[in-house]
Amino acid sequence: MARTAYCKRCGKEVDAGEMCPFCGTRLGKNAAHAAWCVERIPVKDWMYWNSVMRLLLPGTLVILVLALLAEGLSGGIGAVEKLLSSAFPAVLGVLLATVLAVVFLILLFQGKELSDFVVDSRGVHETRYLPDPTPLKLILRMRRPVLSGEEDARVVKLGERHIAWKDVARVQLWPEKCMALFYAPAWWLRIPVVCTPFSWEDTMDYVREKLGKKKKVSLPASLRAPGPAPARRRSAPARRFPEPEAEQLYMEELTAAEETPESPETQESDGADPLT
Numbered sequence: 001m002a003r004t005a006y007c008k009r010c011g012k013e014v015d016a017g018e019m020c021p022f023c024g025t026r027l028g029k030n031a032a033h034a035a036w037c038v039e040r041i042p043v044k045d046w047m048y049w050n051s052v053m054r055l056l057l058p059g060t061l062v063i064l065v066l067a068l069l070a071e072g073l074s075g076g077i078g079a080v081e082k083l084l085s086s087a088f089p090a091v092l093g094v095l096l097a098t099v100l101a102v103v104f105l106i107l108l109f110q111g112k113e114l115s116d117f118v119v120d121s122r123g124v125h126e127t128r129y130l131p132d133p134t135p136l137k138l139i140l141r142m143r144r145p146v147l148s149g150e151e152d153a154r155v156v157k158l159g160e161r162h163i164a165w166k167d168v169a170r171v172q173l174w175p176e177k178c179m180a181l182f183y184a185p186a187w188w189l190r191i192p193v194v195c196t197p198f199s200w201e202d203t204m205d206y207v208r209e210k211l212g213k214k215k216k217v218s219l220p221a222s223l224r225a226p227g228p229a230p231a232r233r234r235s236a237p238a239r240r241f242p243e244p245e246a247e248q249l250y251m252e253e254l255t256a257a258e259e260t261p262e263s264p265e266t267q268e269s270d271g272a273d274p275l276t
Helices: 046-075 077-085 088-110 135-140 200-211 251-259 264-268
Strands: 003-007 012-015 032-040 113-119 123-131 155-164 170-174 179-183 189-194
Touching (some): 032 200, 046 077, 046 088, 046 189, 077 088, 088 135, 113 200, 123 189, 179 200
Antiparallel strands (some): 003 012, 032 113, 113 123, 179 189
């Protein structure tokens, strides 16, 4: 499993628990985290292209709108129609294709990167590294070709990205690619987290624990924490009516009734003549 804990005393990553197995130091509640490392190739990674498109396409649209607005203010609708029928849209399309081709070459020669992801009680963190740096790779990443004190380093730190749980506004999942996208605000992608099959469940557990009960955060249904069970309405108890008490006859009374002879009044009431 990817969930581990960091012991501050011995400086080692240990299994998540209450005590450090090496020095016996008690681990804090916030020491547990999920950490893993993935290798990323920018030219094959859609998220790098997504970052480029989020800037390039709106910029192209703004240029087109400004040009049409300027023509409309200066020459009216006729000037706008003339601009659209001219070679300007084609030139703008060729310019966009040229920029995309240049971006493709830049991403191609940047080489692979290493991304360290950490998900803990505070939020989501990403640290990017460049293994085997060369002057060309550093220049294509807008870095100085020579870093002071790091000329012989085999790994160069490129940057960090962090997002706290309280700042997350939306979470989108790509389970088929083991990827979770964190947005803050809801329309701006802050960190795309590339998980591994071993770290996916731990990451989802953290998201469910920290964000599952927040109604203002847009989450998939699988990340929503189950709410309390609705209270069952107790029906009124059925009204009971008292049952009639049955008269109890004892054996002695029955025997006495059978042995008692009939009275003369009873015989006369039968209509028979007592003298016959």
